[in-house]
Amino acid sequence: MIKYIVKRFFLMILTIFIIATLTFFLMNAIPGSPFNEEKTSNAVVQENLEKHFNLDKPLPVQYVLYLKSIVTFDFGPSIKQPTETVNSLLGRGFPISAELGIWTILVALISGITLGVVAALRHNKLIDYTAMTIAVLGISIPNFVLATLVIQVIAVDLKLLPAATWNSPQHMILPIIALATGPMAIIARLTRSSMLETLTQDYIKTARAKGLSPFKIVVKHALRNALMPVVTILGTLLAGILTGTFVIEKIFAIPGMGKYFVQGINQRDYPVIMGTTVFYSTFLVLMLFLVDIMYGVLDPRIKLHKKGGE
Amino acid sequence: MEKILDIKDLHVSFTTYGGEVQAVRGVNLDLHKGETLAIVGESGCGKSVTANSIMKLIPSPPGKITQGSIHFKDQDLTKMSNKDIRKIRGVDISMIFQDPMTALNPTLTVGDQLTEGLKQHKKISSHDANEQAIEMLNLVGIPNPKERMKQHPHQFSGGMRQRIVIAMALICEPELLIADEPTTALDVTIQAQILQLFNKIQEQTGVSIILITHDLGVVAKIADRIAVMYAGKVIEVGTRREIFYNPQHPYTQGLLNSVPRLDQRGDELIPINGTPPDLFSPPKGCPFTARCPKAMEVCENVYPVHTKLSETQEVDCWLQDERAKKYIAT
Numbered sequence: 001m002i003k004y005i006v007k008r009f010f011l012m013i014l015t016i017f018i019i020a021t022l023t024f025f026l027m028n029a030i031p032g033s034p035f036n037e038e039k040t041s042n043a044v045v046q047e048n049l050e051k052h053f054n055l056d057k058p059l060p061v062q063y064v065l066y067l068k069s070i071v072t073f074d075f076g077p078s079i080k081q082p083t084e085t086v087n088s089l090l091g092r093g094f095p096i097s098a099e100l101g102i103w104t105i106l107v108a109l110i111s112g113i114t115l116g117v118v119a120a121l122r123h124n125k126l127i128d129y130t131a132m133t134i135a136v137l138g139i140s141i142p143n144f145v146l147a148t149l150v151i152q153v154i155a156v157d158l159k160l161l162p163a164a165t166w167n168s169p170q171h172m173i174l175p176i177i178a179l180a181t182g183p184m185a186i187i188a189r190l191t192r193s194s195m196l197e198t199l200t201q202d203y204i205k206t207a208r209a210k211g212l213s214p215f216k217i218v219v220k221h222a223l224r225n226a227l228m229p230v231v232t233i234l235g236t237l238l239a240g241i242l243t244g245t246f247v248i249e250k251i252f253a254i255p256g257m258g259k260y261f262v263q264g265i266n267q268r269d270y271p272v273i274m275g276t277t278v279f280y281s282t283f284l285v286l287m288l289f290l291v292d293i294m295y296g297v298l299d300p301r302i303k304l305h306k307k308g309g310e
Numbered sequence: 311m312e313k314i315l316d317i318k319d320l321h322v323s324f325t326t327y328g329g330e331v332q333a334v335r336g337v338n339l340d341l342h343k344g345e346t347l348a349i350v351g352e353s354g355c356g357k358s359v360t361a362n363s364i365m366k367l368i369p370s371p372p373g374k375i376t377q378g379s380i381h382f383k384d385q386d387l388t389k390m391s392n393k394d395i396r397k398i399r400g401v402d403i404s405m406i407f408q409d410p411m412t413a414l415n416p417t418l419t420v421g422d423q424l425t426e427g428l429k430q431h432k433k434i435s436s437h438d439a440n441e442q443a444i445e446m447l448n449l450v451g452i453p454n455p456k457e458r459m460k461q462h463p464h465q466f467s468g469g470m471r472q473r474i475v476i477a478m479a480l481i482c483e484p485e486l487l488i489a490d491e492p493t494t495a496l497d498v499t500i501q502a503q504i505l506q507l508f509n510k511i512q513e514q515t516g517v518s519i520i521l522i523t524h525d526l527g528v529v530a531k532i533a534d535r536i537a538v539m540y541a542g543k544v545i546e547v548g549t550r551r552e553i554f555y556n557p558q559h560p561y562t563q564g565l566l567n568s569v570p571r572l573d574q575r576g577d578e579l580i581p582i583n584g585t586p587p588d589l590f591s592p593p594k595g596c597p598f599t600a601r602c603p604k605a606m607e608v609c610e611n612v613y614p615v616h617t618k619l620s621e622t623q624e625v626d627c628w629l630q631d632e633r634a635k636k637y638i639a640t
Contacts, residue, residue: 202412211399
């Protein structure tokens with residue numbers, strides 16, 4: 001197990017290095033510079049600014065400096081917001097994004113799995129059809145459409161909840177609804193089909209022959225086996241939710257990380273782009289690693305440190 | 311001897327898109343205490359459906375017991391609620407399924423699966439349940455039971471898994487054990503071991519066994535009585551001796567002829583030609599008519615009378631009729 005974790009750790013570093021390198025060169029391939037828009041500044045000022053941010057140096061030197069900033073986890077000051085460092089932006093934005101993300105995943109998982117299990121147990125009955133109709137709607141409606149819809153109906157028309165910003169738990173409900181519906185629908189559909197398959201397995205019949213209650217059969221014997229496909233997509237879903245927050249954070253005026261990411265790219269704020277990208281990719285690679293660990297926990301047949309079977 | 315199971319005129323059908331399949335069409339069977347009854351017949355003859363109906367384990371819908379009764383001791387199982395039948399399952403009647411590779415839950419430890427039935431039905435501490443499970447594993451011949459309890463099914467071989475399944479079925483000390491093709495998925499050497507295990511268990515616990523199989527070799531080894539099923543009906547029943555040495559139904563004779571024998575070297579095997587009838591619309595008369603070498607006109611139209619040949623042997627065949635004997639003679 002430890003051997004596996006060490007191996008995975010080095011692979012993760014390699015992955016992040018490749019992402020960082022690609023980002024760096026792609027970023028520099030975009031035409032323009034951070035100072036394009038500042039028409040008032042004269043050539044001398046611009047030259048000094050470039051010198052200050054090391055932008056006058058040749059690209060390979062910049063690349064080495066940039067790698068150094070990743071290793072030390074110090075991305076330096078933001079170019080466009082001189083009073084802020086990239087680290088302080090991340091430090092402020094990430095907790096908010098993470099809070100939204102974690103709640104979203106929790107809501108999506110719990111409601112999705114419940115919906116899927118209920119649908120599978122009432123296969124081809126009204127509840128099944130209702131649940132699957134909800135799921136299809138959830139998958140088809142983009143989250144920004146849903147976001148504007150809930151703002152209009154719940155916040156503006158019914159005045160039940162605040163429409164935007166991020167101050168209290170009530171403010172969290174609408175963005176979570178908007179963000180969680182899609183993943184919930186995907187999880188519900190997956191759980192349902194996987195549950196239907198699991199329920200026909202012989203060991204479910206064995207459990208029934210033992211005289212166990214239906215509840216125990218579903219929760220103890222079926223669910224754990226049925227959740228494998230859900231775990232598989234969880235890593236990708238997490239990625240989806242994290243990138244999805246850019247749009248949702250914008251719509252709900254949530255001061256999360258997404259804003260800085262988009263702003264950074266628009267303004268060619270190189271340190272911010274680099275910082276957010278490396279941060280996101282590190283986070284994502286970690287999540288995928290956790291998902292792989294989860295496999296081993298859920299299914300003892302999957303041994304992480306060994307290759308092949310027994 | 312005390313009768314512990316009495317099945318009377320059992321009908322089970324399955325509703326499908328193509329119509330109603332009458333899988334079991336009036337089965338009568340009984341079982342005494344401590345006895346092993348084998349139900350034999352080819353695939354699709356209704357033997358598994360009969361066994362599953364006893365514990366109400368046929369998937370419903372589409373399956374349904376449409377007629378008849380199954381008396382276990384004094385209770386009619388067909389009339390019991392799902393909740394009541396759960397108190398019988400695993401406690402009074404246990405079941406062993408065909409494929410040990412899939413009958414155990416891959417994600418739970420063997421110990422957990424062994425003890426959960428005990429914990430469900432009897433008020434028992436975890437410690438006592440574990441002790442009992444270890445004892446049970448000992449009985450079915452699993453070495454190092456204490457360590458093995460903590461392992462998962464994939465760490466056991468097929469034969470070992472079938473032993474675990476048997477241990478699991480016996481742990482609540484049931485009075486009736488239904489084994490649905492328990493050796494079909496195992497290789498021959500393991501089959502023999504498992505059959506010996508059945509014998510040993512029966513001697514020690516006095517459990518009654520219903521054994522469902524299409525393997526006549528298995529039957530010859532452990533059955534006291536044999537019921538031959540064909541197209542959803544029991545067409546002949548008798549003691550092992552009667553069925554093997556004095557089979558009366560042409561189908562039973564055909565079955566025995568199609569088994570290779572060591573003492574008849576070189577002879578060709580004689581298959582039963584044709585296929586069983588379609589159970590969407592079962593024939594009016596004897597279902598074996600189309601394949602029967604001794605078929606008469608009456609066979610096609612009227613179901614044969616039930617003839618009692620001895621205290622234990624019974625057969626459904628027109629050849630037993632007085633008039634038929636004359637007809638064959640001429």
